Amino acid sequence: MPDQVVTRPAGPADLDALLADVTAGFNSYVAFAPEGWEPPDMRTHRAWEAEVLADPATWALLAEVDGAPVGHVAFIPARRQAGERAHWRTRPVIAGLAHLWQLFVLPDWWGRGVAPVLHDAALAEMRGQGYELARLYTPAGHARARRFYERRGWVPLSEAFNEDLGLPLTEYRLLV
Ligand SMILES: CC(C)(COP(=O)(O)OP(=O)(O)OC[C@H]1O[C@@H](n2cnc3c(N)ncnc32)[C@H](O)[C@@H]1OP(=O)(O)O)[C@@H](O)C(=O)NCCC(=O)NCCS
Numbered sequence: 001m002p003d004q005v006v007t008r009p010a011g012p013a014d015l016d017a018l019l020a021d022v023t024a025g026f027n028s029y030v031a032f033a034p035e036g037w038e039p040p041d042m043r044t045h046r047a048w049e050a051e052v053l054a055d056p057a058t059w060a061l062l063a064e065v066d067g068a069p070v071g072h073v074a075f076i077p078a079r080r081q082a083g084e085r086a087h088w089r090t091r092p093v094i095a096g097l098a099h100l101w102q103l104f105v106l107p108d109w110w111g112r113g114v115a116p117v118l119h120d121a122a123l124a125e126m127r128g129q130g131y132e133l134a135r136l137y138t139p140a141g142h143a144r145a146r147r148f149y150e151r152r153g154w155v156p157l158s159e160a161f162n163e164d165l166g167l168p169l170t171e172y173r174l175l176v
Helices: 013-030 042-054 114-128 143-150
Strands: 005-009 060-063 068-079 093-105 133-139 157-160 167-173
Touching: 005 114, 013 042, 013 060, 013 068, 013 093, 060 143, 068 114, 093 114, 133 143, 143 157, 143 167
Parallel strands: 093 133
Antiparallel strands: 005 060, 060 068, 068 093, 133 167, 157 167
């Protein structure tokens, strides 16, 4: 990772930085999404994102350059699907399974070693917390992310259309 990039734990006070990061990431999906696809409006996800960030079981790490965010990673305990609109806290936790919730790096910093450091830090923390297995979802058409994850041992498990994002997602698993 470039010398000027530093990492620090992220929390609710970093909500805007994380949302900006996710917004830039989703905007980048136009490169592979079907014509006419539009990124979700993260303003509508703000309250949910804030709740998840404030949850004590959430772990998040921010990468910064001169105090400005360049990317972040976050994981949470994996939960079962329980109906489209069930509140996330009501969905049962799957013991031993970590959910790599977000790994987003600003496009200017792609290919510069930030994502690998964030990824590896999350995996190390999962191990430290006693997780045995991790899962993540990434767009099926997102060749860059898929290459990134598969190079690190993640194995595709299934694919399903995600209504919120409007894209098919591939579920990956990794033994941590
Ligand atoms: C996904 C993400 C975290 C990866 O970080 P990154 O810095 O871009 O990753 P790297 O450059 O280290 O690795 C990408 C790999 O894909 C390869 N790649 C780049 N473009 C590609 C393409 N169009 N098709 C296939 N492979 C591609 C790169 O060569 C590299 O492989 P290599 O290490 O074997 O050379 C980052 O691109 C990102 O934040 N994207 C937007 C948000 C996002 O999609 N997050 C994941 C959601 S689950």
